[in-house]
Amino acid sequence: xxKWKEVPDEDDFQLDYDRTEDRITVTSTMNTxxxxxxxxxxxxxxxxxxxxxxxxxxxxxxxxxxxxxxxxAINKENRAKLKIVHTSGARSFQRESVKNPESxxxxxxxxxxxxxxxxxxxxxxxxxxxxx
Numbered sequence: 001x002x003k004w005k006e007v008p009d010e011d012d013f014q015l016d017y018d019r020t021e022d023r024i025t026v027t028s029t030m031n032t033x034x035x036x037x038x039x040x041x042x043x044x045x046x047x048x049x050x051x052x053x054x055x056x057x058x059x060x061x062x063x064x065x066x067x068x069x070x071x072x073a074i075n076k077e078n079r080a081k082l083k084i085v086h087t088s089g090a091r092s093f094q095r096e097s098v099k100n101p102e103s104x105x106x107x108x109x110x111x112x113x114x115x116x117x118x119x120x121x122x123x124x125x126x127x128x129x130x131x132x
Contacts, residue, residue, distance in 0.1 A: 040059075041059050044057075044059050044060075045059070055067065055068060083125070083127050084116065084124070084125055084127050084128045084131070085116075085124045085125065085128070086115040086116055086124070087115055087116065087117065087118060087124060088115045109132060112131070112132055113132060116128040116131075116132075
């Protein structure tokens with residue numbers, strides 16, 4: 001039998017999780033389903049111009065409160081993992097570019113300092129200060 005339509009309906013597939021092949025198949029299938037779901041959610045929300053607009057139109061079968069709570073928890077968890085934070089917000093580093101007054105070239109060191117210090121000139125963390 002080389003085609004699914006040739007497999008009798010009464011056949012019952014038993015997965016043996018001690019077999020490497022079965023574990024790989026299940027894991028691969030679940031990973032594909034998860035990536036597909038995330039991509040569909042991304043496509044759904046990418047049409048909105050703002051976060052507020054996206055929150056007003058939750059993904060099908062997901063209510064607004066659940067979506068807001070989920071995103072908030074994920075973002076909080078991701079921010080907690082950061083050892084070095086920058087202060088440029090959502091702006092790209094290109095917009096923050098700083099020219100060296102002597103050579104009129106963009107200085108990576110000055111850019112790093114500008115994006116990793118607060119308005120009062122204090123470093124965002126000791127780790128950020130050590131890098132420069």
